Amino acid sequence: MSPVIWLSAELLAVVGGPALLAWWIRRRYAASWSSLGWGALAFVASQAVRLPLLIGATLLFNPLLRRDAAAAGFWINFALLALTSGLFEEGARYLVMRGAAKRVRRWNEALMFGAGHGGIEAVLVVGLSVVGALVLLTRGDQLIEQLRVNVPAQADALAAQLAELRAAPAWTAALAIWERALAITLHIGLSILVMRAVRDRRLALLLLAMALHAAFNALALLVVRYAGILAAEAVLTLLTGVPLWIILRTRAQEAAHPPAVEPTLG
Incomplete structure (x- = not known):
């Protein structure tokens, strides 16, 4: 199968899948579109702060590491990526829910x-x-020929990248789609925890969401390093039982004891 075909299928799934999920939640549980928008904004806001921090830390630490200190570089990046993911993304969720997204006080929202x-x-x-990979597949040969005239080293690097992309098996697209499904399930479970932290004024639930987020990312990085991507996805699949339990447990609790709050427009 052509890489263009399976990459196009992957693009359709990662863009269309979340849209279909939102549409289903809207119809099935009468959740508002504003909650969808606030959730998207929380992610963008978290990365607007987190990414400059990561770039700055990389620029700071890389000159301090010798070329033979790859292990130290891994552990520095490991700590930064894992810890900041939980801190900034869950912190952004909390601030958005407390501030603008006042409607998000129930399970469905x-x-x-x-x-x-x-x-x-x-x-x-x-x-x-x-999208970048598709552009490389369709225009890569032309770009390589243009680069060979002025910057041969970059042309060789791009040619190697293109060859690797053409040789990649189709199952990598299915794996990427599955990984996003697991990630979205995690984000939903953590959003429910943060919502309860805001609604019930339980800061411990926010700290738990931060810890869970960091733990998931840390485990993924470690398993990929020592056992490979397939093992990492298998571990994450098993661990996704945790956010699924949060989702179903909170739904059952609200059905039995509806929260004493009235949603407001937000």
């Missing part, structure tokens, strides 16, 4: 909020990278 957060991440992180 937190469900939609999490779909917005995870959905925009899928589009921006995976969707844009797939």
Whole structure:
């Protein structure tokens, strides 16, 4: 199968899948579109602060590491990526829910909020990278020939990247789609935890959401490093039982004891 075909299928899934999920949540649980938008905004806001911090830390630490200190570089990046993911993304969720997203005080609205957060991440992180890969597949040979005239070293690097992309098996697209499904499930579960932290004024639930987010990312990085991507996805699949339990447990609790809050427009 041509890489263009399976990459196009991946792009359709990571863009269309979150849209279909939001539409289903809207119809099935009468959640508002504003909650979807606030969830997406929370992710964008978190990365607007987090990414400059990561770039700055990279520029700071890289000159301090010798070329043979690859292990130290990994552990520095590991700590930064894992810890900042939980701190900034859950912190952004909390601030948005406390401030503008005052409607997100029930299970169904937190469900939609999490779909917005995870959905925009899928589009921006995976969707844009797939678009870049498709451009490389369709225009790569022309770009390489142009680069060979002025910057041969860059042409060789691009040629190697193109060859690797053409040789990639189709199952990598299915794996990427599955990984996004797991990530969106995690974002929904964490959004519910943060919603309860805001609604019930339980700061411990916010700290739990931060810790869970960091733990998921840390485990993914470690398993990829020592056992490979397939093992990492298997571990994350098992661990996704945690956010699923949060989702279903909170739904059952609200059905039995509806929260004593009235949603406001937000």
